Amino acid sequence: MRKAAKKAPKKKEPVHNKKTKVELPMSGKKRKGPTSQLSAKEVKERSKKAKSMGFPEGWLVVVGDNYKIKIWNPEGQVFYSKKKAIASMEIVPSSSSSSSEEEEDPGPRQRRAKRVKKDKRRKSRRRxxxxxxxxxxxxxxxxxxxxxxxxxxxxxxxxxxxxxxxxxxxxxxxxxxxxxxxxxxxxxxxxxxxxxxxxxxxxxxxxxxxxxxxxxxxxxxxxxxxxxxxxxxxxxxxxxxxxxxxxxxxxxxxxxxxxxxxxxxxxxx
Structure with a gap:
């Protein structure tokens, strides 16, 4: 007797949910690192925040606790200060240096203590x-x-x-x-x-x-x-x-x- 041919198993279709991966704007590559788990809504909010801070399209910005800022460029590189992010825009990266390596997190930003004047006495008003x-x-x-x-x-x-x-x-x-x-x-x-x-x-x-x-x-x-x-x-x-x-x-x-x-x-x- 001829053995019946085995049916190939059906491929499961991906289930779309809020955490569906999306591609970065202005980039055909999929996101890498921690940004790969962001939802479309989160990407939209962070893109809007980046635009309000003066970054061009394709950049993402999020501000966390203690005013800790995190910035992504379209290539997926992460910055923890606006100054460094802006400085990177002036440098044209080569194909070998365009990696998704992230900078070290400097930790929560500490607020500066207000200077207290030695002489706390108020100047009396003119009468x-x-x-x-x-x-x-x-x-x-x-x-x-x-x-x-x-x-x-x-x-x-x-x-x-x-x-x-x-x-x-x-x-x-x-x-x-x-x-x-x-x-x-x-x-x-x-x-x-x-x-x-x-x-x-x-x-x-x-x-x-x-x-x-x-x-x-x-x-x-x-x-x-x-x-x-x-x-x-x-x-x-x-x-x-x-x-x-x-x-x-x-x-x-x-x-x-x-x-x-x-x-x-x-x-x-």
Missing amino acids: SSGEKPKYNLDELGVVEDNPDDLIPYSKPGERKGESEPTSATGEVIDEDDPPWRREGHPFIGRLVNHSYRCAVRRRVTLTGIVTGWLDDTDVDSKGNPAYVSERSKEPAKLFHIDFDETSDITGIDMDESEVIEQLVHPQDD
Whole structure:
């Protein structure tokens, strides 16, 4: 009897699923290495990402955790930095060097630590005129009061820390000789601004009130003029301005021209 011929087994057709292998754009070769298991959707997304980063068609880019980047060129070569990938585009590879060797993975990129300034203190904001300056003792480095550093009490018209005024002969001049007039002039009771630089080299503006004045005809107990102007070298009117007792300056004297320049909301005479 003739033996029946054996039937050749049927070849199984490949099953297409999401992980179906696709070819790289602009290349007739099948992908090699880790890119061979990408789905068409993943290839499309990575191609779109590469295009958004300025790469030409055929390149693939994926950004993972810690901003770790991975780039494929159309030949299947892998890069782990955009700089190296762009540099490879300028070199024309030969047929022998066009391999699919991958670079070593440098590992997750570490973020740079922010530099911390040694001096963390903020610069204080400038304050509006008339507002009293407030200082933080910790910022100024003041630990405790030293008796030698304390500023003595100042009389009206004298800056704190100034010595008592003396005459040419060395005699101490009495600030109340002659006494201040407390009325009889339209400046009495008016507000005056005074600007100066404080101990921390910041410009401060204080607002005081005119509390007294001396006429150009006033003389002291020895018959000398009460005030002689430094500009005209002639007897002139002098005005005394008092500030808040919490200010660095308790009071100051100004001549008539200085008061007119620094009056707050001057009125028409």
